[in-house]
Amino acid sequence: MPSPAAANETERLAALHALDIVDSAPESAYDEITQLAAQICGCPVSYISFIDDERRWLKARYGLPAEVTDAPRASAVCTTTICGAELLVVPDLKSDPRFENSPMVMLTPPCRFYCGMPLITDEGYALGTLCVMDFEPRRLSFEQTEALRMLSRQVLAQLELRRKLIEYGRTIRDMEQARLEAAAERARAEDLLRNVLPAPIADELRRSGRVRPRYTRSATILFADIQGFTLLAERTEPARLINLLDRCFSTLDEIGARHGLEKVKTMGDAYMAVAGVLSPDRRHPIDVCLAALEMRVRLDHLEAQGQASGDQALQLRIGIHTGPVISGVVGNRRMTFDIWGDAVNTAWFMEAFGVVGRINVSETVAGHVNGLFELEPRGPIEAKHHRAHEMFFLNGLKKECSRNSDGHLPNDYFLAEYNRIGGSRLGPN
Structure with missing residues (x-):
């Protein structure tokens, strides 16, 4: 025979499960209420149950052994109690x-007397009972039944506290999750900012919301340009063209980063980088020349691989100049780091009047390296406004400074001289 069920049984069970109290550990607050109920009612047994x-x-x-914890619902008198709204008293x-x-x-001995008060929440769900029992038939006084009602309200207060603690815990977990998501989003934004802007510039922008323009008395600018790019663009399928540019510029990025260069921008097939602006020292002309030599060697390798696979060859002209520049960030939506000054124009001139596959440097760079x-x-080669520039091809490291035949890998003598100048970026490799 099925056990009695409350009219709102589905909702009642949901409310009970939400408290996560069934099979929970003992708690002294509940134990003390059962002891007090037994003493007030003069009964040997008292318990708090949940159905x-x-x-x-x-x-x-x-008054019951510790191992007595549960019983089938159908056989429990408390199942009848939770179907009502008032105290259930069974004298015998x-x-x-x-x-x-x-x-x-x-x-x-047989249980003869039972008195149970349903534990009904403010929402109207009878979750369980507060009961007293005796092994002899008996009755309770009015004061005893009222005390049992009051104690049942204390049980409900404990349940409400438990519900709030669960809600608070859930809120704290949600807040912590939101904090972690916000931190992850902030980290992604900062990573994106650092990918768009040099790290010191991104940090300054994050700290103060703006970037102060800087005047640098000596910086070294590198321009690189792909020979015959216009014709290449006309003859190459778009996806392959982008892939070629990506391979080329990614290689330049990787080499430049190792030698302390900051990429300023790419303009179609042109690549621009600078050293000495964000970490000024005396090494930047040397660093840029080393980077340019490695770029030339790596692009020669890419060209050979491309020809082997049927791709169009990519050949670079590289120009380098050292001089004063102004640097800063422009724009407030798609911000860009840029540099300005006559030194930038001169570096571009070095590239424009260079030769494919070679590195053209100014007299200033030559004097430093x-x-x-x-x-x-x-x-001397004449530029705009009848101004002539002394130019030099950078062929490689001097023999006494190089540890390989193509003259782009420095040896210990070079490193000693480099460190004597004041640098420590390079080390044996």
Whole structure:
């Protein structure tokens, strides 16, 4: 025979499960209430029970062995109690047709007296009971039944506290999750900012919301340009063209980063980088020349690989100049780091009047690096406004400074001279 069920049984069970109290550990607050109920009512047994879909489970007990924890729902008198809204008093279970065959009556000694108060929440869900029992038929006084009602409200107060703690815990977890997501989003934004702007510029922008323009008395600018790019663009499928540019510029990025260069921008097939602006020192002309030599060697390798696979060859002209620049960030939506000044124009001129596959440097650069690098004078070449520039081809490291035949890998002598100048970026490799 099915056990009695409350009219709102589905919602009642949901409310009970939300408290996560069934099978929870003992708690002194509940234990003390059961002891007090037994003493006030003069009964040897008292307990707080919760009724789920299959069983009656005891959260606290007084006068019962510790191993008595649950019973089938259908056999529990408390199942009838939670179907009502008032105190259920059974003076003699054996004389009540509803319970005369209850397993409780069959115990030794048999339970004869039962009084239970349903634990009804403010939402109207009877989750369980506060009960007292005796092994002899009896009755309770008005004061005792009122005390049992008051104690049931204390149980409900404990349940409400538990519900709030669960809600608070959930809120804290949600807030922590939101904090972690916000931190992850902030980290992604900062990573994106650092990918768009040099790290010191990105940090300044993050700290103060703006970037102060800087005047640098000496910086070294590198321009690189792909020979015949316009014709290449006309003859190459778009996806392959982008892939070629990506391979080329990614290689330049990687080499430049190792030698302390900051990429300023790419303009179609042109590549611009600078050293000495964000970390000023005396090494930047040397660093840029080393980077340019490695770029030339790596692009030669890419060209050979491309020809082997049928791709169009990519050949670079590289120009380098050292001079004063102004640097800063422009724009407030798609911000860009940029540099300005006559030195930038001169570096571009070095590239524009260079030769494919070679590195063209200004007289200023040559003066800074001639003790370490092989330079081939080109003589004065006239630029705009009838201004002539002395130019030099940078062929490689001097033999006494190089540890390989193509003159782009420095040896220990070079490193000693480099460090004597004041640098420590390079080390044996």
